[in-house]
Amino acid sequence: KQEVTQIPAALSVPEGENLVLNCSFTDSAIYNLQWFRQDPGKGLTSLLLIQSSQREQTSGRLNASLDKSSGRSTLYIAASQPGDSATYLCAVRRGETSGSRLTFGEGTQLTVNP
Amino acid sequence: NAGVMQNPRHLVRRRGQEARLRCSPMKGHSHVYWYRQLPEEGLKFMVYLQKENIIDESGMPKERFSAEFPKEGPSILRIQQVVRGDSAAYFCASSPLSRDSPLHFGNGTRLTVT
Numbered sequence: 001k002q003e004v005t006q007i008p009a010a011l012s013v014p015e016g017e018n019l020v021l022n023c024s025f026t027d028s029a030i031y032n033l034q035w036f037r038q039d040p041g042k043g044l045t046s047l048l049l050i051q052s053s054q055r056e057q058t059s060g061r062l063n064a065s066l067d068k069s070s071g072r073s074t075l076y077i078a079a080s081q082p083g084d085s086a087t088y089l090c091a092v093r094r095g096e097t098s099g100s101r102l103t104f105g106e107g108t109q110l111t112v113n114p
Numbered sequence: 115n116a117g118v119m120q121n122p123r124h125l126v127r128r129r130g131q132e133a134r135l136r137c138s139p140m141k142g143h144s145h146v147y148w149y150r151q152l153p154e155e156g157l158k159f160m161v162y163l164q165k166e167n168i169i170d171e172s173g174m175p176k177e178r179f180s181a182e183f184p185k186e187g188p189s190i191l192r193i194q195q196v197v198r199g200d201s202a203a204y205f206c207a208s209s210p211l212s213r214d215s216p217l218h219f220g221n222g223t224r225l226t227v228t
Binding site: 041106 | 157214216217224
């Protein structure tokens with residue numbers, strides 16, 4: 001059974017700092033991995049999707065890496081801003097041909113202080 | 115292109131009543147997923163449907179819960195005889211046929227059982 005763990009559970013940083021969020025998964029047979037952000041009382045916004053054959057993806061100030069063999073992904077946020085405050089979730093998609101669910105971690109709650 | 119639409123946003127039901135949650139996927143998306151987020155917990159997979167077919171319902175309780183995605187109209191998650199423990203945010207996500215595409219989530223329905 002796939003288990004996804006995110007560390008730290010919560011993080012508070014001053015504005016402008018670069019930061020790294022960590023995600024680990026127990027079963028390396030994944031198809032892809034997706035990072036989301038969730039604002040309080042809202043749905044999930046997709047940030048980055050990394051296929052299992054890829055090592056990293058970049059979008060603006062965000063960079064996500066994937067090391068499938070060790071079961072790890074990181075989300076790097078450069079020059080953090082107060083608007084980045086949210087809960088960040090990583091989710092892995094199984095590699096089987098049927099059943100295409102995502103398994104989520106519990107998230108990292110990020111607060112960027114002005 | 116409208117995103118994933120869920121309604122209602124908030125739903126209050128008394129114990130024993132029925133709750134019906136609706137999800138209209140993004141245009142062109144034929145796959146629908148339902149997830150539940152309990153207070154202070156992560157998102158848990160419930161069910162995965164394609165048009166007129168349930169593909170994976172392994173995350174859905176066997177009793178009182180059912181889901182459908184008819185040929186025409188939205189996907190429906192139905193909870194019969196609700197109990198207080200059903201209080202949660204229920205999120206719907208959709209994706210096109212390809213597993214290479216990211217999941218897109220709606221803003222959720224927040225169910226409160228009094």
